[in-house]
Amino acid sequence: MKFRTFAAFVAPSIVMMLIFIAFPLVTVFLNSFRITQPVVEQVEVETCTAGFLEQTCTTEIKTQPVLDAAGNQVTTTEWVGWLSYERVLGLAAMGEALAEGAWAGILNIDFWKALRFTLTFTLITLPLVIGLGLAIAIAVNNAARSLKGPVIFVSLLPFIITPVIGALSIRWLFYGDGIVTALLEQWLATDISVAANGWAIEFLMMFYRVWHVAPFAFVIFYAGLQTVNQDTLESAIIDGANRWERLKYVIVPHLMPLIIFVALIHLMDAYRAFEEVVGFSSQAYRITLQWLTYDLLTPDDAGNRAISRASASAMLTMVGIMILLIPLLRRTWRDHHGES
Amino acid sequence: MSTPRAMRMPLGLRLASSGFLAFWLLLAAFPILWIAVMSFKSPVDAFSANPWEVITGPQTRGDGAGLSLLDIGLGAVMLWLSARIATRSLPRIVAQLTPPGLLVAGWLVGAVLFAVGFLVAFVGLLPLVVAPLEAVTGPFGRPVLGLTTEHYVAVWVDNAFYRNFINSMIVTAGVVTISLTVGTLAGYALARSGSALAFWILIIALVFRALPHSVLVAGYLPVFINSAQILEPILGENAPTLYGQPLAVIAVLVSINQPFTIWMLRSFFQNIPAELDEAARVDGCTHFQAFRWIIMPVMWPGVITTGLFSFLLAYNDFLVTSLLLDAQNQTMVPAIAGYFNRETTTTDQVEAVAAAVSITAPLFLLVMIFQRQIVSGLTAGAVKG
Numbered sequence: 063m064k065f066r067t068f069a070a071f072v073a074p075s076i077v078m079m080l081i082f083i084a085f086p087l088v089t090v091f092l093n094s095f096r097i098t099q100p101v102v103e104q105v106e107v108e109t110c111t112a113g114f115l116e117q118t119c120t121t122e123i124k125t126q127p128v129l130d131a132a133g134n135q136v137t138t139t140e141w142v143g144w145l146s147y148e149r150v151l152g153l154a155a156m157g158e159a160l161a162e163g164a165w166a167g168i169l170n171i172d173f174w175k176a177l178r179f180t181l182t183f184t185l186i187t188l189p190l191v192i193g194l195g196l197a198i199a200i201a202v203n204n205a206a207r208s209l210k211g212p213v214i215f216v217s218l219l220p221f222i223i224t225p226v227i228g229a230l231s232i233r234w235l236f237y238g239d240g241i242v243t244a245l246l247e248q249w250l251a252t253d254i255s256v257a258a259n260g261w262a263i264e265f266l267m268m269f270y271r272v273w274h275v276a277p278f279a280f281v282i283f284y285a286g287l288q289t290v291n292q293d294t295l296e297s298a299i300i301d302g303a304n305r306w307e308r309l310k311y312v313i314v315p316h317l318m319p320l321i322i323f324v325a326l327i328h329l330m331d332a333y334r335a336f337e338e339v340v341g342f343s344s345q346a347y348r349i350t351l352q353w354l355t356y357d358l359l360t361p362d363d364a365g366n367r368a369i370s371r372a373s374a375s376a377m378l379t380m381v382g383i384m385i386l387l388i389p390l391l392r393r394t395w396r397d398h399h400g401e402s
Numbered sequence: 403m404s405t406p407r408a409m410r411m412p413l414g415l416r417l418a419s420s421g422f423l424a425f426w427l428l429l430a431a432f433p434i435l436w437i438a439v440m441s442f443k444s445p446v447d448a449f450s451a452n453p454w455e456v457i458t459g460p461q462t463r464g465d466g467a468g469l470s471l472l473d474i475g476l477g478a479v480m481l482w483l484s485a486r487i488a489t490r491s492l493p494r495i496v497a498q499l500t501p502p503g504l505l506v507a508g509w510l511v512g513a514v515l516f517a518v519g520f521l522v523a524f525v526g527l528l529p530l531v532v533a534p535l536e537a538v539t540g541p542f543g544r545p546v547l548g549l550t551t552e553h554y555v556a557v558w559v560d561n562a563f564y565r566n567f568i569n570s571m572i573v574t575a576g577v578v579t580i581s582l583t584v585g586t587l588a589g590y591a592l593a594r595s596g597s598a599l600a601f602w603i604l605i606i607a608l609v610f611r612a613l614p615h616s617v618l619v620a621g622y623l624p625v626f627i628n629s630a631q632i633l634e635p636i637l638g639e640n641a642p643t644l645y646g647q648p649l650a651v652i653a654v655l656v657s658i659n660q661p662f663t664i665w666m667l668r669s670f671f672q673n674i675p676a677e678l679d680e681a682a683r684v685d686g687c688t689h690f691q692a693f694r695w696i697i698m699p700v701m702w703p704g705v706i707t708t709g710l711f712s713f714l715l716a717y718n719d720f721l722v723t724s725l726l727l728d729a730q731n732q733t734m735v736p737a738i739a740g741y742f743n744r745e746t747t748t749t750d751q752v753e754a755v756a757a758a759v760s761i762t763a764p765l766f767l768l769v770m771i772f773q774r775q776i777v778s779g780l781t782a783g784a785v786k787g
Contacts, residue, residue, distance in 0.1 A: 067690075082654055088621075090617060090620050200419075201420070204419045217430055218777075219434055219766070222714065222768070222769050223434065224765065226735055227761055231434055231436070231758065241453045241456065273429065273433075305411075336615075351614075356619075394608060
């Protein structure tokens with residue numbers, strides 16, 4: 063294919079990615095080092111009220127935004143260096159906590175709280191997703207042929223459902239006097255309040271994520287199971303391997319590339335966790351890195367968005383993604399050079 | 403195919419395996435089924451601590467909204483009939499009436515007509531028939547199962563959820579069409595070109611796919627809000643404010659989706675033998691002609707699968723749409739957050755449940771129809787790699 067034809071085919075896609083992905087990345091990078099805010103001026107206002115003999119006048123100093131000729135607010139942009147990063151990382155509060163030796167105090171700072179949760183969340187759900195996906199794939203593979211279609215249909219539901227709605231559907235089973243909580247209360251004869259307990263919410267968020275992603279792992283492992291070499295399995299039987307050994311030494315090594323693939327995809331997606339916080343309304347107890355950026359971008363009560371701090375927190379989130387990406391990139395690189 | 407005896411499983415293991423499978427199926431379906439049941443009950447029943455009361459709905463029945471055995475029987479017959487029509491007669495009629503080449507359009511018209519007919523029969527005709535019958539059948543006509551559609555009426559009619567629905571449809575339709583048009587061209591070229599440039603484009607796309615969406619939105623927001631001022635030198639007086647515009651959101655979602663789309667389409671195009679377009683080129687076609695006349699007719703399975711995933715991304719999105727759209731252009735998923743964020747009555751909560759079920763229903767249909775394509779899409783990227 064000549065370069066000109068190639069360019070013509072690819073151009074629309076590249077242009078869109080440049081405008082809407084590469085360009086915003088540059089602005090985010092720049093915005094994280096500068097703060098844009100409305101210019102305010104202090105004016106002396108004299109207010110007079112009618113009084114006997116003389117008017118009573120008071121003067122006070124008011125702060126008000128400067129407006130230009132068209133009536134828009136005038137804004138200034140200042141380069142502030144690492145200030146926004148310092149604020150997001152809460153360096154001042156962190157220094158205090160360290161000086162007092164109160165390590166736990168660090169986890170009260172939003173960013174570190176979010177980082178702690180996101181990492182625990184990602185690392186705990188990873189083996190569960192792979193284990194459950196593999197177990198379902200093997201169970202479906204053993205099931206009668208006529209059952210497979212309906213089983214795959216039902217299994218796809220948690221994966222296909224809108225993430226926020228999926229989280230909500232589990233929340234309604236547990237929050238308040240949800241039926242599962244009610245059953246647990248009856249069984250344990252205690253009062254349980256899920257919505258006010260950080261650890262219970264954390265558990266539910268992980269449960270939701272495993273429920274949501276396991277079908278994806280299942281479908282991929284199931285496809286991989288169809289290509290297991292039957293001759294190898296038979297030789298393993300002749301060599302006296304039992305069921306467990308066959309799973310461990312034949313099937314799992316065969317699926318290994320797929321397990322790595324699922325693990326990488328899951329790491330990237332779980333690190334970007336966001337919908338759980340919305341669905342479980344967990345912001346008072348547990349937040350994720352992406353939610354932190356989202357929260358800074360949402361207008362506060364005065365209608366201001368903390369763009370600079372949001373940009374800084376976005377850049378910090380990206381650092382993590384880059385670390386997670388390195389193994390995936392190396393794999394693609396190897397595949398490419400293996401092919402050619 | 404008979405399994406060799408040595409591979410056959412002992413009874414205990416087989417029981418354990420099917421028991422586990424049954425447990426998973428229950429786990430997978432239960433939350434979704436349960437919110438569907440809740441959405442039809444009055445608030446007291448829906449949030450009752452006793453599961454049996456949630457299912458039968460005594461309070462709802464007490465309020466006079468319920469189904470009798472007669473209703474249930476007739477409803478089941480109607481459902482069975484419509485399922486038969488949908489699976490047997492509809493494909494035949496569509497195939498007969500549509501001219502070749504317009505099969506997709508024919509199916510769309512057929513599906514819409516069927517849906518309208520179903521609604522008219524189920525909501526319009528059935529109650530008219532049932533009411534006089536219930537009066538004469540005695541015990542069979544008495545309500546046994548509490549069921550009310552008032553929350554759906556409240557959500558769709560009173561709270562104007564149909565507006566959010568229309569917005570969702572505009573955004574998803576835009577995203578699917580544009581991202582497929584742009585993506586097939588790029589995916590085709592990337593599959594056919596072995597150059598280093600193509601490889602680097604794919605690598606960069608991979609990096610872009612991993613970016614958290616909030617990072618990108620942080621880049622859009624200041625620009626979109628001030629776009630009227632920024633674009634003024636170029637576009638003059640009528641420079642638009644991009645914030646709140648569905649078109650801007652469509653462009654954003656298409657671009658966010660683009661890396662995934664081109665990777666997926668590329669792997670589908672690689673399965674179409676390159677000899678096919680080489681033969682066309684020998685016969686004197688240009689690359690564009692070869693693409694138009696040789697590749698396009700055979701690429702539909704891959705395009706449909708990729709389209710499904712684009713649809714899901716646009717339909718399920720919360721983050722981008724909630725930050726970049728204003729209230730009047732809001733799509734369905736962010737709109738639902740409005741229900742459960744205000745700490746109000748249980749009626750509001752059941753309405754949120756009804757809205758959630760309304761959002762899920764189209765997805766349910768989608769899996770039903772396109773199960774095979776979804777599975778092939780999921781495995782396309784993985785199994786070969």
